[in-house]
Amino acid sequence: xxxxxxxxxxxxxxxxxxxxxxxxxxxxxxxxxxxxxxxxxxxxxxxxxxxxxxxxxxxxxxxxxxxxxxxxxxxxxxxxxxxxxxxxxxxxxxxxxxxxxxxxxxxxxxxxxxxxxxxxxxxxxxxxxxxxxxxxxxxxxxxxxxxxxxxxxxxxxxxxxxxxxxxxxxxxxxxxxxxxxxxxxxxxxxxxxxxxxxxxxxxxxxxxxxxxxxxxxxxxxxxxxxxxxxxxxxxxxxxxxxxxxxxxxxxxxxxxxxxxxxxxxxxxxxxxxxxxxxxxxxxxxxxxxxxxxxxxxxxxxxxxxxxxxxxxxxxxxxxxxxxxxxxxxxxxxxxxxxxxxxxxxxxxxxxxxxxxxxxxxxxxxxxxxxxxxxxxxxxxxxxxxxxxxxxxxxxxxxxxxxxxxxxxxxxxxxxxxxxxxxxxxxxxxxxxxxxxxxxxxxxxxxxxxxxxxxxxxxxxxxxxxxxxxxxxxxxxxxxxxxxxxxxxxxxxxxxxxxxxxxxxxxxxxxxxxxxxxxxxxxxxxxxxxxxxxxxxxxxxxxxxxxxxxxxxxxxxxxxxxxx
RNA sequence: CGCGGGGUAGAGCAGUCCGGUAGCUUGCCAGGCUCAUAACCUGGAGGUCGUGAGGUUCAAAUCCCACCCCCGCAACCA
Numbered sequence: 001x002x003x004x005x006x007x008x009x010x011x012x013x014x015x016x017x018x019x020x021x022x023x024x025x026x027x028x029x030x031x032x033x034x035x036x037x038x039x040x041x042x043x044x045x046x047x048x049x050x051x052x053x054x055x056x057x058x059x060x061x062x063x064x065x066x067x068x069x070x071x072x073x074x075x076x077x078x079x080x081x082x083x084x085x086x087x088x089x090x091x092x093x094x095x096x097x098x099x100x101x102x103x104x105x106x107x108x109x110x111x112x113x114x115x116x117x118x119x120x121x122x123x124x125x126x127x128x129x130x131x132x133x134x135x136x137x138x139x140x141x142x143x144x145x146x147x148x149x150x151x152x153x154x155x156x157x158x159x160x161x162x163x164x165x166x167x168x169x170x171x172x173x174x175x176x177x178x179x180x181x182x183x184x185x186x187x188x189x190x191x192x193x194x195x196x197x198x199x200x201x202x203x204x205x206x207x208x209x210x211x212x213x214x215x216x217x218x219x220x221x222x223x224x225x226x227x228x229x230x231x232x233x234x235x236x237x238x239x240x241x242x243x244x245x246x247x248x249x250x251x252x253x254x255x256x257x258x259x260x261x262x263x264x265x266x267x268x269x270x271x272x273x274x275x276x277x278x279x280x281x282x283x284x285x286x287x288x289x290x291x292x293x294x295x296x297x298x299x300x301x302x303x304x305x306x307x308x309x310x311x312x313x314x315x316x317x318x319x320x321x322x323x324x325x326x327x328x329x330x331x332x333x334x335x336x337x338x339x340x341x342x343x344x345x346x347x348x349x350x351x352x353x354x355x356x357x358x359x360x361x362x363x364x365x366x367x368x369x370x371x372x373x374x375x376x377x378x379x380x381x382x383x384x385x386x387x388x389x390x391x392x393x394x395x396x397x398x399x400x401x402x403x404x405x406x407x408x409x410x411x412x413x414x415x416x417x418x419x420x421x422x423x424x425x426x427x428x429x430x431x432x433x434x435x436x437x438x439x440x441x442x443x444x445x446x447x448x449x450x451x452x453x454x455x456x457x458x459x460x461x462x463x464x465x466x467x468x469x470x471x472x473x474x475x476x477x478x479x480x481x482x483x484x485x486x487x488x489x490x491x492x493x494x495x496x497x498x499x500x501x502x503x504x505x506x507x508x509x510x511x512x513x514x515x516x517x518x519x520x521x522x523x524x525x526x527x528x529x530x531x532x533x534x535x536x537x538x539x540x541x542x543x544x545x546x547x548x549x550x551x552x553x554x555x556x557x558x559x560x561x562x563x
Numbered sequence: 564c565g566c567g568g569g570g571u572a573g574a575g576c577a578g579u580c581c582g583g584u585a586g587c588u589u590g591c592c593a594g595g596c597u598c599a600u601a602a603c604c605u606g607g608a609g610g611u612c613g614u615g616a617g618g619u620u621c622a623a624a625u626c627c628c629a630c631c632c633c634c635g636c637a638a639c640c641a
Binding site: 053054134153154209228230231255299328329366378389395401402445456463464468545 | 565566567568569570574575576577580587588589590595596597598599600602603604605634635636637638639640641
């Protein structure tokens with residue numbers, strides 16, 4: 001049986017994750033994992049923080065704590081947020097773990113052995129007072145083109161021209177402000193991607209028409225331009241030391257050890273229960289594993305070119321990505337989310353405003369699959385109010401109220417079926433089939449449209465059969481209708497579970513069922529008879545509440561939504 | 564001429580690969596229903612599919628060409 005390995009791009013440890021991160025990789029990976037688990041598939045979902053790099057090192061200095069503690073602190077903070085969103089990671093690890101180090105070294109040595117690592121000398125800005133090399137973007141100065149005085153050494157934010165740190169007028173360190181800097185030659189290791197160009201081209205070609213356009217075209221673009229050798233070491237202290245003579249003060253570049261982190265994190269997970277778990281079952285000589293990766297478009301080149309090249313270059317049978325689900329960006333009110341500009345909604349704030357499931361539903365229904373999309377409170381409110389509140393929430397409420405008023409707190413008996421039920425079964429079968437196949441194909445927007453149609457089908461059925469009238473004239477008929485409608489709620493709970501796990505549990509709770517979700521593999525005709533006459537049902541408050549225009553105004557002001 | 568993605572009713576999107584009288588959701592208008600959270604159900608109006616009285620074709624949103632506009636990327640922000 002196929003085993004499903006699912007990974008979400010690893011968020012940078014000291015970043016403040018926002019809705020864009022959630023929709024671009026974290027949430028869809030969870031939805032997909034929940035869906036497959038519910039179908040009875042074997043699933044391993046891993047994620048974690050990407051710990052290494054200059055910004056962690058600098059962040060720790062600013063807070064006056066050591067880098068390892070700093071990373072742990074922010075790792076734990078992020079883990080708590082993701083738990084708040086009910087992301088069901090089997091393990092949320094760290095790329096700075098001992099386990100990852102072991103695997104990074106193993107792969108590095110294989111690459112060395114296979115002649116894919118070469119030394120090069122490059123020139124790098126060195127800050128004498130700080131006793132450290134500075135990445136290009138940490139050198140700031142006046143732009144020679146536009147005169148902007150805070151231009152970064154790689155690109156001027158003001159005029160967007162690409163720069164070299166030596167172009168800058170009055171260059172200085174953005175960390176300390178020191179102008180006591182110079183250019184020093186430094187030796188680094190480079191991964192020889194050009195040697196693997198042909199092999200990667202052949203491999204990527206097999207993904208044509210299978211991966212989403214954004215993933216395939218991005219990979220093709222890099223190949224078309226011709227792969228260049230790529231530095232995999234840096235002049236930093238925080239990171240895995242480079243095991244080679246003459247590289248004592250250098251570490252591996254984060255982009256080398258971060259994707260390998262998927263493997264390292266799997267080993268962290270396995271080490272928690274060594275008797276029953278084995279990381280190699282998922283990663284090495286494991287042809288039965290299907291690996292699905294989720295990420296934003298900025299990550300695609302690294303997951304479609306660099307990382308596969310790293311694994312292939314080792315000449316060991318590592319598990320490669322089978323399906324790369326790339327997402328475009330979710331913007332905020334026409335602009336980009338920006339921590340520094342305090343614009344946009346970050347995950348801690350999001351959870352304070354609304355339950356996780358509101359966000360989960362909206363984000364999946366509006367996932368930026370084909371183009372960048374943008375978030376506004378108006379759009380958010382219209383979807384929540386309509387789909388969740390009016391269509392689904394109200395359906396549940398009206399069915400429950402009618403049942404309680406006419407039959408008490410139990411499922412009424414099912415009598416003879418009419419063509420109304422037959423028609424409903426047919427519609428449900430069709431929609432469940434398309435919902436399932438969209439989820440299989442990771443086409444989330446389309447899946448969500450099918451789910452919504454299922455909710456509408458329930459209201460349609462009620463409108464057509466008018467149980468409130470039957471209750472007065474033909475009580476048995478009313479019982480049959482409400483029995484069917486209650487079973488529809490049971491169906492909705494199961495189908496919604498990957499998207500809205502908490503709400504789905506509440507729905508099962510109302511039906512007095514344990515939180516044990518199933519996928520409807522059988523036809524509607526039999527699945528919609530799961531709840532039997534006499535089964536207890538529980539009163540419940542409405543599951544959702546509306547977001548009023550006043551509330552929308554407040555939120556717009558609070559989060560500085562401009563458009 | 565750097566590269567890629569996008570431009571389809573007020574808004575958000577599908578359709579474009581494999582040409583065949585333009586579709587979905589929301590919003591708006593009208594009607595139905597009155598079990599329910601002023602909700603639900605039905606119908607209607609609204610688009611020269613970025614531009615070119617461009618090319619191919621019996622037929623173009625879809626294929627070809629030119630141009631305009633928006634967004635992203637450009638290998639050390641990971």
